[in-house]
Amino acid sequence: MILQRLALGLLSLLIVSIVIFTAVSMLPGDFASAVLGRSATPETVAAFQQNLGLDQPWPRRYFQWLAGALIGDFGNSFSNRPVSAVIGSRLFNTLKLAALTAMIAVPIAVFLGTICARYRNKPIDRFLSAITLASISLPEFFIAYVLMLFLATKLHIFPTLSSIRGSMDMLEQLHRMALPVLTLMFVTLAHMMRNTRAALIGIMSHPYIEMARLKGEPEMRIILRHALPNAIGPIASVIAINLAYLIAGVVVVEVVFVYPGIGQTMVDAVRNRDVPVVQACALIFAANYIILNLVADLVSIVSNPRLLHPR
16 A cells, blocks of 8 residues: 555656646747847857757657656756855755744644634633634635734745845844745645544544543543544644645745845746756646655554555
8 A cells, every 4th residue: 555655746746847848838929039039040049059969859848857856856947047156045045944943833723623622612622713713714815914914024024025145143034934934824824723623523532532432531532542542643634735835836925035055046037047947946846746645645554554554
Protein backbone atom coordinates (compact mmCIF):
# COMPACT_ATOMS: atom_id res chain seq x y z
CA MET A 1 0.00 0.00 0.00
CA ILE A 2 2.76 2.45 0.98
CA LEU A 3 4.86 1.61 -2.07
CA GLN A 4 1.77 2.02 -4.24
CA ARG A 5 1.16 5.50 -2.80
CA LEU A 6 4.81 6.44 -3.45
CA ALA A 7 4.59 5.20 -7.03
CA LEU A 8 1.37 7.15 -7.62
CA GLY A 9 3.01 10.27 -6.18
CA LEU A 10 5.97 9.97 -8.54
CA LEU A 11 3.66 9.31 -11.50
CA SER A 12 1.56 12.35 -10.59
CA LEU A 13 4.68 14.51 -10.39
CA LEU A 14 5.83 13.28 -13.81
CA ILE A 15 2.45 14.06 -15.37
CA VAL A 16 2.39 17.49 -13.76
CA SER A 17 5.89 18.25 -15.07
CA ILE A 18 4.75 17.40 -18.61
CA VAL A 19 1.67 19.62 -18.24
CA ILE A 20 3.72 22.52 -16.87
CA PHE A 21 6.39 22.35 -19.56
CA THR A 22 3.85 21.91 -22.35
CA ALA A 23 1.56 24.69 -21.14
CA VAL A 24 4.38 27.21 -20.84
CA SER A 25 5.86 26.18 -24.19
CA MET A 26 2.49 26.64 -25.93
CA LEU A 27 1.96 30.18 -24.68
CA PRO A 28 1.42 32.58 -27.59
CA GLY A 29 4.21 34.92 -28.65
CA ASP A 30 7.93 34.63 -29.14
CA PHE A 31 9.79 34.71 -25.84
CA ALA A 32 13.04 35.79 -27.45
CA SER A 33 11.41 38.73 -29.24
CA ALA A 34 9.56 39.70 -26.05
CA VAL A 35 12.76 39.73 -24.01
CA LEU A 36 14.98 41.45 -26.59
CA GLY A 37 12.38 43.97 -27.70
CA ARG A 38 10.96 44.94 -31.08
CA SER A 39 14.20 46.55 -32.25
CA ALA A 40 16.10 43.24 -32.15
CA THR A 41 17.25 41.91 -35.51
CA PRO A 42 16.29 38.40 -36.66
CA GLU A 43 19.92 37.33 -36.28
CA THR A 44 19.97 38.51 -32.66
CA VAL A 45 16.70 36.70 -31.94
CA ALA A 46 18.01 33.50 -33.54
CA ALA A 47 21.25 33.69 -31.54
CA PHE A 48 19.29 34.26 -28.34
CA GLN A 49 17.04 31.26 -29.05
CA GLN A 50 20.06 29.08 -29.80
CA ASN A 51 21.81 30.20 -26.62
CA LEU A 52 18.78 29.25 -24.49
CA GLY A 53 18.03 26.08 -26.45
CA LEU A 54 14.66 27.36 -27.66
CA ASP A 55 15.46 26.21 -31.21
CA GLN A 56 15.57 22.54 -30.17
CA PRO A 57 12.62 20.14 -30.54
CA TRP A 58 10.12 20.05 -27.66
CA PRO A 59 10.86 16.46 -26.48
CA ARG A 60 14.58 17.13 -26.28
CA ARG A 61 14.06 20.37 -24.36
CA TYR A 62 11.66 18.65 -21.96
CA PHE A 63 13.94 15.73 -21.11
CA GLN A 64 16.91 18.06 -20.69
CA TRP A 65 14.84 20.24 -18.35
CA LEU A 66 13.50 17.21 -16.43
CA ALA A 67 16.98 15.69 -16.04
CA GLY A 68 18.27 18.97 -14.64
CA ALA A 69 15.24 19.42 -12.37
CA LEU A 70 15.84 16.01 -10.78
CA ILE A 71 19.20 17.27 -9.47
CA GLY A 72 17.97 20.79 -8.68
CA ASP A 73 19.35 22.41 -11.84
CA PHE A 74 16.59 24.32 -13.64
CA GLY A 75 18.96 25.96 -16.12
CA ASN A 76 19.48 29.69 -16.56
CA SER A 77 16.88 32.39 -16.47
CA PHE A 78 16.51 34.88 -19.29
CA SER A 79 18.54 37.31 -17.17
CA ASN A 80 21.53 34.93 -17.51
CA ARG A 81 21.43 33.93 -13.86
CA PRO A 82 20.97 30.33 -12.68
CA VAL A 83 17.33 29.70 -11.82
CA SER A 84 18.37 28.08 -8.56
CA ALA A 85 20.13 31.31 -7.58
CA VAL A 86 17.03 33.36 -8.47
CA ILE A 87 14.56 31.28 -6.45
CA GLY A 88 16.83 29.78 -3.76
CA SER A 89 16.68 32.55 -1.15
CA ARG A 90 13.06 33.34 -2.07
CA LEU A 91 12.02 29.72 -1.50
CA PHE A 92 13.74 29.78 1.88
CA ASN A 93 11.80 32.92 2.81
CA THR A 94 8.49 31.28 1.84
CA LEU A 95 9.34 28.14 3.80
CA LYS A 96 10.20 30.30 6.80
CA LEU A 97 6.88 32.14 6.53
CA ALA A 98 4.96 28.87 6.14
CA ALA A 99 6.74 27.19 9.06
CA LEU A 100 6.10 30.12 11.39
CA THR A 101 2.43 30.24 10.43
CA ALA A 102 2.02 26.48 10.80
CA MET A 103 3.66 26.40 14.24
CA ILE A 104 1.08 28.90 15.46
CA ALA A 105 -2.02 27.93 13.46
CA VAL A 106 -1.99 24.12 13.71
CA PRO A 107 -2.04 23.81 17.54
CA ILE A 108 -4.64 26.58 17.82
CA ALA A 109 -6.83 24.97 15.14
CA VAL A 110 -6.71 21.52 16.76
CA PHE A 111 -7.41 23.03 20.19
CA LEU A 112 -10.36 25.12 18.99
CA GLY A 113 -11.72 22.21 16.92
CA THR A 114 -11.57 20.00 20.02
CA ILE A 115 -13.37 22.64 22.09
CA CYS A 116 -16.10 22.96 19.44
CA ALA A 117 -16.56 19.19 19.31
CA ARG A 118 -16.70 19.00 23.10
CA TYR A 119 -19.31 21.77 23.38
CA ARG A 120 -21.18 20.95 20.18
CA ASN A 121 -24.14 23.27 19.49
CA LYS A 122 -23.32 25.28 22.61
CA PRO A 123 -22.75 29.09 22.46
CA ILE A 124 -18.97 28.77 22.17
CA ASP A 125 -19.32 26.31 19.29
CA ARG A 126 -21.78 28.55 17.47
CA PHE A 127 -19.59 31.62 18.03
CA LEU A 128 -16.37 29.99 16.79
CA SER A 129 -18.18 28.37 13.84
CA ALA A 130 -19.62 31.73 12.80
CA ILE A 131 -16.23 33.45 13.08
CA THR A 132 -14.47 30.77 11.05
CA LEU A 133 -17.20 30.68 8.41
CA ALA A 134 -16.87 34.45 7.98
CA SER A 135 -13.09 34.10 7.76
CA ILE A 136 -13.37 31.43 5.05
CA SER A 137 -15.77 33.63 3.07
CA LEU A 138 -13.32 36.55 2.88
CA PRO A 139 -10.54 36.55 0.25
CA GLU A 140 -6.94 36.73 1.40
CA PHE A 141 -6.24 40.15 -0.05
CA PHE A 142 -9.22 41.66 1.80
CA ILE A 143 -8.03 40.26 5.14
CA ALA A 144 -4.52 41.47 4.33
CA TYR A 145 -5.64 45.03 3.59
CA VAL A 146 -7.88 45.17 6.68
CA LEU A 147 -5.00 44.07 8.91
CA MET A 148 -2.71 46.53 7.17
CA LEU A 149 -5.20 49.36 7.65
CA PHE A 150 -5.69 48.84 11.38
CA LEU A 151 -2.42 47.34 12.63
CA ALA A 152 -0.03 49.23 10.35
CA THR A 153 -1.63 52.46 9.17
CA LYS A 154 -3.75 53.42 12.19
CA LEU A 155 -2.07 51.78 15.18
CA HIS A 156 1.48 51.69 13.75
CA ILE A 157 2.19 48.35 15.43
CA PHE A 158 3.64 46.60 12.37
CA PRO A 159 5.18 47.88 9.13
CA THR A 160 3.04 47.91 5.99
CA LEU A 161 5.76 46.28 3.89
CA SER A 162 7.29 42.94 4.86
CA SER A 163 10.53 43.15 2.92
CA ILE A 164 13.19 41.22 4.85
CA ARG A 165 16.90 40.77 4.25
CA GLY A 166 19.42 38.27 5.47
CA SER A 167 21.34 41.03 7.25
CA MET A 168 18.40 41.71 9.60
CA ASP A 169 18.35 40.09 13.02
CA MET A 170 15.68 37.50 13.78
CA LEU A 171 13.49 39.81 15.88
CA GLU A 172 13.37 42.42 13.10
CA GLN A 173 12.45 39.75 10.55
CA LEU A 174 9.70 38.38 12.80
CA HIS A 175 8.36 41.90 13.32
CA ARG A 176 8.15 42.47 9.55
CA MET A 177 6.61 39.03 8.95
CA ALA A 178 3.84 39.56 11.51
CA LEU A 179 1.14 40.81 9.10
CA PRO A 180 1.64 38.06 6.48
CA VAL A 181 1.61 35.46 9.27
CA LEU A 182 -1.62 36.88 10.73
CA THR A 183 -3.26 36.94 7.30
CA LEU A 184 -2.33 33.34 6.55
CA MET A 185 -3.46 32.30 10.02
CA PHE A 186 -6.93 33.73 9.45
CA VAL A 187 -7.19 31.84 6.16
CA THR A 188 -5.80 28.43 7.19
CA LEU A 189 -6.88 28.25 10.83
CA ALA A 190 -10.57 28.37 9.92
CA HIS A 191 -10.33 25.40 7.51
CA MET A 192 -8.31 23.29 9.93
CA MET A 193 -10.54 24.07 12.91
CA ARG A 194 -13.78 23.24 11.11
CA ASN A 195 -12.39 19.99 9.71
CA THR A 196 -11.00 19.00 13.10
CA ARG A 197 -14.44 19.61 14.61
CA ALA A 198 -16.14 17.58 11.86
CA ALA A 199 -13.67 14.69 12.19
CA LEU A 200 -14.09 14.52 15.97
CA ILE A 201 -17.89 14.69 15.78
CA GLY A 202 -17.85 11.83 13.26
CA ILE A 203 -15.69 9.72 15.56
CA MET A 204 -17.85 10.56 18.59
CA SER A 205 -20.79 8.70 17.04
CA HIS A 206 -18.97 5.35 17.10
CA PRO A 207 -20.07 2.61 19.55
CA TYR A 208 -16.81 2.51 21.51
CA ILE A 209 -17.25 6.20 22.39
CA GLU A 210 -20.71 5.39 23.76
CA MET A 211 -19.19 2.53 25.76
CA ALA A 212 -16.64 4.91 27.25
CA ARG A 213 -19.47 7.25 28.24
CA LEU A 214 -21.36 4.38 29.87
CA LYS A 215 -18.25 3.61 31.91
CA GLY A 216 -18.44 7.13 33.31
CA GLU A 217 -15.32 8.62 31.75
CA PRO A 218 -15.28 12.44 31.52
CA GLU A 219 -16.22 13.84 28.11
CA MET A 220 -12.93 15.68 27.55
CA ARG A 221 -10.96 12.56 28.45
CA ILE A 222 -13.02 10.57 25.96
CA ILE A 223 -12.21 13.09 23.25
CA LEU A 224 -8.48 13.28 24.01
CA ARG A 225 -7.94 9.57 24.71
CA HIS A 226 -10.34 7.84 22.32
CA ALA A 227 -11.63 10.22 19.65
CA LEU A 228 -8.62 12.42 18.83
CA PRO A 229 -6.14 9.56 18.15
CA ASN A 230 -8.64 7.97 15.75
CA ALA A 231 -9.26 11.28 14.00
CA ILE A 232 -5.58 11.87 13.24
CA GLY A 233 -5.98 10.65 9.64
CA PRO A 234 -8.63 13.17 8.51
CA ILE A 235 -7.01 15.95 10.56
CA ALA A 236 -3.58 15.22 9.04
CA SER A 237 -5.09 15.37 5.54
CA VAL A 238 -6.59 18.82 6.03
CA ILE A 239 -3.43 20.07 7.77
CA ALA A 240 -1.35 18.83 4.82
CA ILE A 241 -3.60 20.63 2.34
CA ASN A 242 -3.31 23.86 4.32
CA LEU A 243 0.45 23.48 4.66
CA ALA A 244 0.64 23.07 0.91
CA TYR A 245 -1.40 26.25 0.56
CA LEU A 246 1.04 28.07 2.84
CA ILE A 247 3.80 27.38 0.31
CA ALA A 248 1.99 27.34 -3.04
CA GLY A 249 -0.95 29.62 -2.32
CA VAL A 250 0.78 32.59 -0.75
CA VAL A 251 1.22 34.48 -4.01
CA VAL A 252 -1.48 37.04 -3.20
CA VAL A 253 -0.25 37.59 0.37
CA GLU A 254 3.36 37.97 -0.75
CA VAL A 255 2.40 40.47 -3.44
CA VAL A 256 0.24 42.54 -1.07
CA PHE A 257 2.97 42.82 1.58
CA VAL A 258 5.88 42.83 -0.93
CA TYR A 259 7.31 39.82 0.87
CA PRO A 260 10.36 38.41 -0.95
CA GLY A 261 9.08 34.87 -1.34
CA ILE A 262 8.75 32.44 -4.21
CA GLY A 263 5.21 33.64 -4.97
CA GLN A 264 6.45 37.18 -5.54
CA THR A 265 9.28 35.75 -7.64
CA MET A 266 6.82 33.88 -9.87
CA VAL A 267 4.72 37.02 -10.38
CA ASP A 268 7.84 38.96 -11.38
CA ALA A 269 8.90 36.14 -13.72
CA VAL A 270 5.48 36.10 -15.43
CA ARG A 271 5.65 39.88 -15.83
CA ASN A 272 9.14 39.60 -17.36
CA ARG A 273 8.24 36.48 -19.40
CA ASP A 274 11.10 34.61 -17.73
CA VAL A 275 9.96 31.13 -18.73
CA PRO A 276 12.59 29.01 -16.91
CA VAL A 277 11.78 30.70 -13.60
CA VAL A 278 8.02 30.26 -14.15
CA GLN A 279 8.49 26.57 -14.94
CA ALA A 280 10.68 26.03 -11.88
CA CYS A 281 8.23 27.81 -9.53
CA ALA A 282 5.26 25.90 -10.93
CA LEU A 283 7.06 22.57 -10.54
CA ILE A 284 8.03 23.41 -6.95
CA PHE A 285 4.41 24.31 -6.14
CA ALA A 286 3.13 21.07 -7.68
CA ALA A 287 5.78 18.93 -5.96
CA ASN A 288 4.91 20.58 -2.67
CA TYR A 289 1.22 19.65 -3.02
CA ILE A 290 1.97 16.08 -4.07
CA ILE A 291 4.56 15.44 -1.35
CA LEU A 292 2.45 16.86 1.47
CA ASN A 293 -0.62 14.93 0.37
CA LEU A 294 1.54 11.80 0.20
CA VAL A 295 2.76 12.48 3.74
CA ALA A 296 -0.86 12.91 4.86
CA ASP A 297 -1.74 9.52 3.30
CA LEU A 298 1.18 7.86 5.08
CA VAL A 299 0.17 9.45 8.40
CA SER A 300 -3.38 8.16 7.88
CA ILE A 301 -2.08 4.65 7.20
CA VAL A 302 0.21 4.68 10.24
CA SER A 303 -2.55 6.01 12.51
CA ASN A 304 -5.09 3.50 11.14
CA PRO A 305 -3.38 0.23 10.11
CA ARG A 306 -6.70 -1.10 8.82
CA LEU A 307 -6.12 1.02 5.70
CA LEU A 308 -3.28 -1.37 4.82
CA HIS A 309 -5.87 -4.13 4.33
CA PRO A 310 -8.83 -2.65 2.45
CA ARG A 311 -11.86 -4.85 2.06
